[in-house]
Amino acid sequence: MFQINENYQKLPGSYLFSTIAKKVAAFTEENPEKDVIRLGIGDVTQPLAPAIIEAMHKAVDEMGSAASFHGYAPDLGYDFLRRAIAENDYRARGCEIAEDEIFVSDGAKSDSANIQEIFGPDNRIAVCDPVYPVYVDSNVMAGRTGTYDKETERWSRVIYMPCTAENGFVPEFPKEEPDLIYLCLPNNPTGTTLTKAQLQAWVDYANRIGAVILYDGAYEAYISEPDVAHSIYECDGAKTCAIELKSFSKNAGFTGVRLGYTVVPKELRCGDVSLRDMWARRHGTKFNGAPYIVQRAGEAVYSEAGKAQLKEQVAYYMKNAAAIKEGLKECGYTVFGGVNAPYIWLKTPNGMTSWEFFDDLLSRANVVGTPGSGFGPSGEGYFRLTAFGSAENTQAALARIRSM
Ligand SMILES: Cc1ncc(COP(=O)(O)O)c(C=O)c1O
Secondary structure (H helix, E strand, C coil): EEEEHHHHHHCCCCHHHHHHHHEEEEEEHCCCCCCCCEEECCCCCCCCCCCHHHHHHHHHHHHCCCCCCCCCCCCCCCHHHHHHHHHHHHHHCCCCCCCEEEEEEEHHHHHHHHHHHHCCCCCEEEEEECCCCHHHHHHCCCCCCEEEEEECCCEEEEEEEEEEECCCCCCCCCCCCCCCCEEEECCCCCCCCCCHHHHHHHHHHHHHHCCCCEECCCCHHCCCCCCCCHHHHHCCCCCCCCCEEEEEEHHHHHCCCCCCCEECCCCCCCEEEEEHHHHHHHHHCCCCCCCCCHHHHHHHCCCHHHHHHHHHHHHHHHHHHHHHHHHHHHCCCCEEEECCCCEEEEEEEHCCHHHHHHHHHHHHHHHEEEEEEHHHHCCCEEEECCCCCCCCHHHHHHHHHCCC
């Protein structure tokens, strides 16, 4: 008789965004005449940039001819894409990352969920609280998180690093010593980030205690302030303690196209064992490559035309972010983020819980956001709005919130 992976039974409730989708579906069924504006899930709305479409069309045509057809992609990804990544995302910023330290994938969600596989079952993970739920849930599935306490909404073996207005959303070194430290900067959901010096302190800490930082840079393209690192490898010593996860979803609108990459430096070792080689083995066994057409689209992100068009696209969303931030401030809300990230993190008014504010906003303004408590216990009393809507919807949502 087969057995199931009992760890899955430990996962509490359904995934945050499924719960939101159900609530919104119930609301629209009861109120079919209401036009709901969705500023909840962090999905982009602008079409793919022309340079990317052009590259995809060309790649599609290549696939239609025997002479230029492409089957399975190379394990690590096509050279042309890894070369462009190494040059533009690293060398241009003074970071020496070799092309064979870059692993092209179908996105940062799967990489951030899968990366824990190369670590031992007893490793203690540390996460910021609130946090992108995938880091914790993937470790629950792997049996690394102990037992769940419904009261505190915490796992017994997870080390939580609260990030709230009180500490300026800067995680403090935990009292207990972690083995794996998840950092997402700029941060989803709080929209805040660390200065380069603050990040350097985390790199020094990880090297000192022998921990690995799993660094999610999915929102790197939204950094606007000069004192913020675009890659953890800008910090001294990061190559011996950090794995970087990147996505094409938010800088280039690839949420539906699917492309990302992970960097595992050769210097990252556990005794004699190279983590880079372990990830190469895992990648080769469990992943059969991002599609050729998509990797050509990714290459176009780094073309001169692509860069210019995507700069405009990011600016479009950041204009929304600034509008939401200023608009909410004018209404008396306390707001964070929105400067180096496309997320606005607000304090719920009048002591409402995050879900109370969700219901209030949905029923009175017909605007959907994301309850902060869905990202962890320290997110209670906060709420996330995204800047990924259209400018028109963003303005309309603001007008409705003003008249609430
Ligand atoms: C912090 C963070 N990491 C990763 C992802 C997923 O990225 P991808 O679309 O590349 O899977 C998201 C998506 O919202 C995210 O917020």
